[in-house]
Amino acid sequence: MTAASKAVASAIEPPVEPALAADGLGVRYGSFVALKDITLRVRPNSVHAIIGPNGAGKTTLFHALTGRVRAASGRITLGGRDITRTRDDDRVRLGLARSFQVTSLFATLSVRENLRLAAQGRTPWAALAPWRAVSERDAAFAVVDALLARLDLAGVAGRPAGELSHGQQRRLEVGMAMAARPRVILLDEPTSGMGTDDIGAMTDLIRDLGRDHTVLFIEHNMGIVMNISDTVTVMRAGQVLVEGRPAAVRDDPEVRRAYLGNMITGDLR
Amino acid sequence: MTRLLERPIVHFGLAAATVLVLPLVLRSGTLASEILIYGLAAAACNLLLGYTGLLSFGQGIFFGLGSYAAGLILLRAGWPAPAMLPAVALVGAATATAVGWLSIRRQGVYFVMLTLAFSQLFYFLAYTLGDLTGGDNGLLNVPRPALGGKPLSDPWAYYAFVAALFLGLFAALQRVALSTFGRTLLAIRDNEARASAIGFPVRTFKVAAFAISGAVTALAGALHAMLIGVAPLSNIEYHTSETLLIMTIIGGAGNLFASVLGAAFYLVAGDLLSAIWPRWLLLLGVLLVAVALFMQRGLWGLVERAAALVAREPPPEPASADATLPEESRP
Numbered sequence: 182m183t184a185a186s187k188a189v190a191s192a193i194e195p196p197v198e199p200a201l202a203a204d205g206l207g208v209r210y211g212s213f214v215a216l217k218d219i220t221l222r223v224r225p226n227s228v229h230a231i232i233g234p235n236g237a238g239k240t241t242l243f244h245a246l247t248g249r250v251r252a253a254s255g256r257i258t259l260g261g262r263d264i265t266r267t268r269d270d271d272r273v274r275l276g277l278a279r280s281f282q283v284t285s286l287f288a289t290l291s292v293r294e295n296l297r298l299a300a301q302g303r304t305p306w307a308a309l310a311p312w313r314a315v316s317e318r319d320a321a322f323a324v325v326d327a328l329l330a331r332l333d334l335a336g337v338a339g340r341p342a343g344e345l346s347h348g349q350q351r352r353l354e355v356g357m358a359m360a361a362r363p364r365v366i367l368l369d370e371p372t373s374g375m376g377t378d379d380i381g382a383m384t385d386l387i388r389d390l391g392r393d394h395t396v397l398f399i400e401h402n403m404g405i406v407m408n409i410s411d412t413v414t415v416m417r418a419g420q421v422l423v424e425g426r427p428a429a430v431r432d433d434p435e436v437r438r439a440y441l442g443n444m445i446t447g448d449l450r
Numbered sequence: 451m452t453r454l455l456e457r458p459i460v461h462f463g464l465a466a467a468t469v470l471v472l473p474l475v476l477r478s479g480t481l482a483s484e485i486l487i488y489g490l491a492a493a494a495c496n497l498l499l500g501y502t503g504l505l506s507f508g509q510g511i512f513f514g515l516g517s518y519a520a521g522l523i524l525l526r527a528g529w530p531a532p533a534m535l536p537a538v539a540l541v542g543a544a545t546a547t548a549v550g551w552l553s554i555r556r557q558g559v560y561f562v563m564l565t566l567a568f569s570q571l572f573y574f575l576a577y578t579l580g581d582l583t584g585g586d587n588g589l590l591n592v593p594r595p596a597l598g599g600k601p602l603s604d605p606w607a608y609y610a611f612v613a614a615l616f617l618g619l620f621a622a623l624q625r626v627a628l629s630t631f632g633r634t635l636l637a638i639r640d641n642e643a644r645a646s647a648i649g650f651p652v653r654t655f656k657v658a659a660f661a662i663s664g665a666v667t668a669l670a671g672a673l674h675a676m677l678i679g680v681a682p683l684s685n686i687e688y689h690t691s692e693t694l695l696i697m698t699i700i701g702g703a704g705n706l707f708a709s710v711l712g713a714a715f716y717l718v719a720g721d722l723l724s725a726i727w728p729r730w731l732l733l734l735g736v737l738l739v740a741v742a743l744f745m746q747r748g749l750w751g752l753v754e755r756a757a758a759l760v761a762r763e764p765p766p767e768p769a770s771a772d773a774t775l776p777e778e779s780r781p
Contacts, residue, residue: 247647273649285647287640298637301630302649308630309658315630357648 198261200225200395201246201277201365206255208238208245215241216419219255223365223412228391230406230427231399233416239399240282242416243367246397247279248272259365273302276364280354282373282399288343292334292353295342296325299360324360332356333382348379355386366390368398372405384409407431455757458624461707465620468710469613478721479605480677485717486609486616487673489710492697493623494666499695500703501627502659503639508549508565509694511572512542512664514686516671521589521681522582531595531676535615538672539665546664547657554656557642569688576686588682592675612673619666623706626662635659667694696734700741702748711749 201223208216216238223229231239244250246257248269257265259275267275287295300321301308329335332352337345342353355371371387372380380402388409390396400406406413406427413430415422423433430436454460468489472482491513498504519541523534553564576583583589594601594608602608626632638645638652646652675681684690693716701712716734723730745751 249643249647268651270646270649270651273647278649279647281644281647285641285644287637287644289640290636294633298634298645298650299648301634305634305650308634308650309655311626311629311631311658311662313629313631314625315628315633357644361649 197224199223199258200227200260201397202258203242203246204256204258206242206245206257207253208241208250209253214419216245219416219419219421221414221421221424223395223397225364225395226391226393227411228387228396228398228409229412229414230410231397231414231416232401232403232406233422236418237416238419239416240369241419243279243369243399247277247367270302270305273361273363274305277367278358278361278363278365279367280358280369280371282369284347284350284354286342286350286353286357289341291339292342292345293325293329293338295353296328296356296360297321299357300324300362303361324362328356328360332386348375351375351379351383355383359390363394365395365397368396370399370401372400372402380405403431455754458628461705462621462624464707465710466617468714469617473606473609476718479609481717481721483605483609483612483677484674485710485714486612487670487677488694488697488717489713490616490619490673491667491670491694492701492709492713493620493706494663494670495694495698496701496703496706496709497623497627497635497663497666498659499698500705501632501635501639502656503642504554504656504659505562505695506553506565506660506663507562507688507691507695508546508553508568509663509667510686510688510690510692511549511569512546512667513671513674513690513694514576514681514683515545515572516542516668517592517675517681517685518576518583518589519668520672520675521592524593524676525589525591535669535672538668542668542671543661543665545668546660550657550660550664551653554653554660565691566688569691573683573686573688576683583681583683586683588680588684589675590680592679592681594676594679608677612677615669615673619669620706620710623662623666627706631655631658696738700738700748702750704747704750708748708750711753715749 199222201221203219203221206216206219206221207214219242231242233239241250245252248264248267252265255265256263259272259277262275264272264275264277287298290298297315307313329338332355334349334353334356337349342350345353351371351374355368358366358368368387372383375383384405387396387398387405391409391411410427412424413427414424415430415436423430423436425433469486472485473479476482491509495506495509498506516538519538520534523529523537524531529537549565549568553561553568556564577585594603595611596602597607602611634645634650634655638650638655642652671685674685697712697716698709699712700715701710702708719734720730723733741748747754
């Protein structure tokens with residue numbers, strides 16, 4: 182289904198159960214209100230972008246959705262299940278994984294071990310056994326090797342993650358989220374700091390991910406956002422400003438007048 | 451050659467070689483036994499420091515408690531040593547679970563302060579409960595285990611007993627370090643936030659690391675009490691925690707055998723230098739400063755460098771050398 186036909190379908194059919202949803206979500210840091218009354222519906226198998234100026238609360242929204250920070254108010258549901266009070270590690274088991282804006286890897290461990298750990302994170306209690314050795318035939322390694330090939334990291338699989346180039350680290354960062362085989366994958370500025378060549382590959386990867394996962398991503402490069410997203414949510418000052426299809430958001434007079442005009446950095450393909 | 455030094459079987463081989471060499475180079479069976487006992491406790495300390503990134507000043511609690519529990523079970527309950535040892539391991543694991551569970555609620559400096567506070571708490575508890583612990587005098591007349599009805603009163607006979615337990619427990623600790631559990635601990639050491647974000651219940655893993663470390667440390671404490679025939683108050687003192695940490699850091703936090711090396715160095719140097727100069731701990735202070743400043747991989751790092759020289763390979767890169775110590779303990 183193309184983005185356009187999906188939008189038409191959603192207009193006539195009864196609304197499908199969102200893969201991930203927030204209702205009236207609020208987050209406070211002390212007396213500072215970081216998020217206020219956020220309502221978000223992420224449709225299954227869609228690519229959903231979050232944009233907005235720095236300080237709009239995009240990363241805080243990710244922190245709240247994944248459970249790193251506690252919601253002060255509102256409700257979060259994953260596939261209809263209330264996860265508002267669920268711990269961050271438990272949310273991974275329910276099918277929610279994320280990557281970070283600032284690369285966050287296990288720097289002294291090999292690339293392969295980084296991915297193996299991320300794959301194991303889906304069944305962490307099995308890893309608690311202090312007598313069980315890591316078998317090379319472990320099912321996790323099938324996932325790991327497939328990811329190494331897909332992310333073009335097979336050549337550096339044995340190197341410590343801390344020694345990789347920036348582009349490789351960014352790919353591994355996204356791979357760590359993919360390794361848990363999540364239903365919903367949250368990517369926080371996956372292209373941050375990347376060179377032009379790497380950006381193209383990452384864009385294709387995100388578009389691909391949308392086929393068998395649900396992708397929610399934060400991005401500053403409007404070219405990527407406009408080209409691969411089914412839905413775009415614009416945030417400002419901890420609130421949702423506008424939500425809609427990319428073209429509608431781009432042409433929204435309020436968005437343009439408010440601030441988006443000079444934010445468009447990428448070209449439309 | 452340097453590759454060889456990374457293999458666990460080589461580390462176990464070195465531990466076994468240590469057991470065989472100590473009787474050849476040392477005249478005192480007591481000192482040799484002490485090296486194995488403290489080596490075991492330092493390796494258990496390393497599971498927290500080197501593998502999990504937890505700088506715990508609470509190891510003396512488990513060591514001292516192990517000594518007391520061994521004495522009480524042998525003297526009051528009259529259990530034989532083979533039944534006493536598993537019980538002591540359980541006491542150590544249970545106490546470490548409680549101390550760990552409360553301490554890991556805070557991170558960094560506050561975690562360290564909590565373990566220090568618990569260390570003081572247990573010391574004064576032992577001091578106050580004189581009826582049980584003997585207070586200042588310690589718990590006297592702790593018997594040695596018996597073999598065929600005869601207690602192992604000969605130092606080298608007891609050494610053999612300690613050595614067998616040492617090798618068994620060292621192998622068990624190695625197994626833990628190499629398991630999925632141990633590898634997850636390394637991930638937690640590297641990046642706790644990410645470990646949690648990919649789905650690991652970090653607190654549970656840390657508490658489990660404490661429990662295993664506590665059990666082994668308590669066993670070492672029990673062996674020590676039977677060695678010297680007393681469960682002394684000094685075993686539960688803050689100073690014991692400090693000594694175990696120093697041994698671990700001097701040896702190098704990277705692998706378990708390094709801790710045995712650290713313990714051996716500390717005790718042998720102490721034995722030699724204290725005969726010459728009673729203020730020898732001053733020299734140890736200087737050495738510790740040198741380790742912190744110039745050789746963060748400890749004595750094991752020197753072994754690796756020597757091996758690299760012999761094999762004419764470049765030494766391991768400093769980037770990975772730095773990372774063997776947890777964040778808080780880096781300068």
